[in-house]
Amino acid sequence: MLDDVTNSATVESAGPETSELDRVVERAHAALAGRQNDDGHWVFELEADATIPAEFVLLEHFLDRIDQTLDDKIGVYLRRIQGDHGGWPLYHDGAFNISATTKAYFALKCLGDDINAPHMKRAREAILAHGGAERSNVFTRFQLALFGEIPWYGTPVMPIELMLLPRSAFFSVWNMSYWSRTVIAPLLVLAALKPVAVNPRGIHVQELFVTPPDQVKDWIRGPYRSRWGHAFKILDQVLRPAVKLIPKKVHEKAIRASVDFIEPRLNGLDGLGAIYPAMANTVMMYRALGVPDSDPRANTAWESVRALLVDHGDEVYCQPCVSPIWDTGLAGHAMMEAASGPNAVEAEKTKAKMAKAAEWLRERQILDVKGDWAINKPDLEPGGWAFQYRNDYYPDVDDTAVVGMLLHRQNDPANAEAIDRARKWVIGMQSTNGGWGAFDIDNDKDLLNHIPFADHGALLDPPTADVTARCISFLAQLGHAEDRPVMERGIAYLRSEQEKDGSWFGRWGTNYIYGTWSVLCALNAAGVSHDEPMVGRAVEWLRSTQRPDGGWGEGCESYENGPRGAYKESLPSQTAWAVLGLMAVGRRDDPAVARGIAWLTTHQNEKGEWDEQPYNAVGFPKVFYLKYHGYRMFFPLFAVSRYRNLENSNSREVSYGF
Incomplete structure (x- = not known):
């Protein structure tokens, strides 16, 4: 395991100066804002x-x-x-x-x-x-x-x-x-x-x-x-x-x-x-x-x-499909993080941009089609969002949680009904074991993955840690006391899914860094103590996988029995996930976080973006992988902005689910 002393041999443990953070955030915010479409949404290549x-x-x-x-x-x-x-x-x-x-x-x-x-x-x-x-x-x-x-x-x-x-x-x-x-x-x-x-x-x-x-x-x-x-x-x-x-x-x-x-x-x-x-x-x-x-x-x-x-x-x-709802939700979180706090970047302009994004998202909430999910929940009213522009029969629980958190974060009464419908739908989509799948409930008959047709091993949509984490984060951010039993079942599921090394598997993003970041955000939002053993194990795992240059990287080989949390170079998206996960559980002042932020600030390009060639997500492990072209833009902005904002916070606590 790499300790703080070993890592600091190549990168100073002190984070960048506030002025440098401001410059990084301003450039990245401007670059991402420039990618917004006139109608309010973002969409990047997939x-x-x-x-x-x-x-x-x-x-x-x-x-x-x-x-x-x-x-x-x-x-x-x-x-x-x-x-x-x-x-x-x-x-x-x-x-x-x-x-x-x-x-x-x-x-x-x-x-x-x-x-x-x-x-x-x-x-x-x-x-x-x-x-x-x-x-x-x-x-x-x-x-x-x-x-x-x-x-x-x-x-x-x-x-x-x-x-x-x-x-x-x-x-x-x-x-x-x-x-x-x-x-x-x-x-x-x-x-x-x-x-x-x-x-x-x-x-x-x-x-x-x-x-x-x-x-x-x-x-x-x-x-x-x-x-x-x-x-x-x-x-x-x-x-x-x-x-x-x-x-x-x-x-x-x-x-x-x-x-x-x-x-x-x-x-x-x-x-x-x-x-x-x-x-x-x-x-x-x-x-x-x-x-x-x-x-x-x-x-x-x-x-x-x-x-x-x-x-x-x-x-x-x-492309295999398009990802406008997902991209808009994630880009929106990064934009809002950059525009919050005492060093906010163009707060009023961002508020207007996000109001437009929210309007675009509200128009795409699926409210009148009971999709295939309803075969298991015929009495549940629809209220989710799809991943693509339109896919009414197949709303995505993960997208719905991310969009729901974004709309809630805006504190705009115009979003209230959409958030409430999303909340009820997400709660209704919880599987028996306490977790959430992406599109279906209890879609876990694993025996089907052994038929000759299913040589890809992905015939099913069982609950996963990353999607479950997002649902818990969403419900925790809303703060309805009556939702606590739902969240507790989800937390129990996450506890059972933690790997022996302290990480969590990332079903929809590469891989253990993605899964661990997702779960740490959820545990924080749900009020799980930062001193809990499972949190501590996850923190130590993230520290152990930090590269000597201060960044993090993970290759798709980790889905193929390759090393977990490892790659031949540091990558913007994975570095952002790692530091966001650590900051979520009270480690903003950890030297590992400072080094990660330093890596991000020094690797921003002249356009205010970050460069990333390797793939950063997965469709079917071992069979089909994905590269979200937007990840290199909004996740680093999100991470650097949060680091800067927590510097100016009295509590150093992350108050949002994401």
């Missing part, structure tokens, strides 16, 4: 790996709706992010991933890249060295089946009749997460109809297989997470011939049930579930059903996919 832009290219070729100018720019992006290992990683500077590489290679070949070009040769050799495309994951194999590159029996059995199962049935889609339901519903139609891509250029990738696909004897080879994986593999073998015996009328009824599930949730230009895989599957589903591209449903579904494209002029990539 980047994933090569998978999504590659899938977009393949979607165009499936449909024969090719935009060559656009595709050329996607090709520039894909070639740029190829790894030194010859393949494509799941995150910045990450290890080779066979599934991402198979899709990227296929897409580049569709774009016209010569397979003997150096970058294609390196990718192909890497794929073959790792067992060939036959060893790619389930979603990649579905993509290959749609192009006729592998037989459909190369994908797990997922009969469309699943859509007919009631909530009480174990394999019901209602026992799966929101993202699983929206992705699976149109995918099951595709698996039932087995369409073949138009593929106008006749592109094939048989050179990526070690064994010719029609000779592969075992498509399901794990890795298995338990003995149940082997059992479900046997079930897959039994079901495969049995599915053919299902009466045609039942089959057709199930297809109708899938479409009936999808169409109320199409969500306009925001798309089904407002996430790329579900949206792209819907586009292909309509084509497979024979719906003309000119049909409003098919056309809107296609346009919703194209709306995710990010054009930087010389290159283009496709």
Whole structure:
């Protein structure tokens, strides 16, 4: 464990002078304010790996709706992010991933890249060295089946009749997460109809297989997470011939049930579930059903996919989704922190900006749609916010707590009703074990994660420490005495989830630093003593992971059994999380905090922002990672502003939940 003496060998323990803090805050505040849209909201790019832009290219070729100018720019992006290992990683500077590489290679070949070009040769050799495309994951194999590159029996059995199962049935889609339901519903139609891509250029990738696909004897080879994986593999073998015996009328009824599930949730230009895989599957589903591209449903579904494209002029990539509610909530907290205290930055202008942001947020609160969450809570009134611009069937508990805290912090009577509706909805979404999941209640049938289809291990949305922490912070900030039992159950859940080393797992942000910061904020807001053993263990863990230069960093490798709270360099977002966590539990004057703030002040760039290349969040651990482009801006501003404000505070106590 690194102690204070060791760390201070390279960085002075005294924090920056107040004048320097003021300059840092002023520049960062101005930079973030300049990113606000005219209607009051913030939205930053949300980047994933090569998978999504590659899938977009393949979607165009499936449909024969090719935009060559656009595709050329996607090709520039894909070639740029190829790894030194010859393949494509799941995150910045990450290890080779066979599934991402198979899709990227296929897409580049569709774009016209010569397979003997150096970058294609390196990718192909890497794929073959790792067992060939036959060893790619389930979603990649579905993509290959749609192009006729592998037989459909190369994908797990997922009969469309699943859509007919009631909530009480174990394999019901209602026992799966929101993202699983929206992705699976149109995918099951595709698996039932087995369409073949138009593929106008006749592109094939048989050179990526070690064994010719029609000779592969075992498509399901794990890795298995338990003995149940082997059992479900046997079930897959039994079901495969049995599915053919299902009466045609039942089959057709199930297809109708899938479409009936999808169409109320199409969500306009925001798309089904407002996430790329579900949206792209819907586009292909309509084509497979024979719906003309000119049909409003098919056309809107296609346009919703194209709306995710990010054009930087010389290159283009496709986002997995957009994050305006989340970005606006977090940016708002940073803006308000900078504009509070005796050294407030443009307090009146910020107040006006935040009033505009609040109005924009209030308009997007979901008040009249009972989404999929209502299957478990039919009497609960809606009151949450989604993650995206619109996604009314799938509000997000995490976003709702962050937005609720922001609106409450403004002390504006105009926000009162929105806050009250959000409070009631969040309370109603608490799971039986005291924690909160992101979108569903008690979505924790872990056995489902062992079926062959779920090789990504993320079919569910169980309670997590970070989301639970945010809900406790929100309720504690509101201060309703009658909510105390709800909070106590949540605190008990957090206590049970603490790791042996004192940290908490970060399900939605990288990783243990994110989780630990989130929980420390909640414990402080809920009035848990800063001297409690679990708080002390978390503080010591954060101290132990501080880097010699004073910052903190954590790589996505920590989701893959890599070191926790560690990276090869310090990062702005992780450094901000660490110092915010320490300050939340009364350690504002800890030398570790001073060194962290010093690192942030010295690494601000000339634009008033911070630079950060590594990915800082996760969609599915070990499978799908994310880079929130806004994190490098609002979290450091939040941290430095809070440090400065606490210097001028008599109590050194953080009074807000976040």
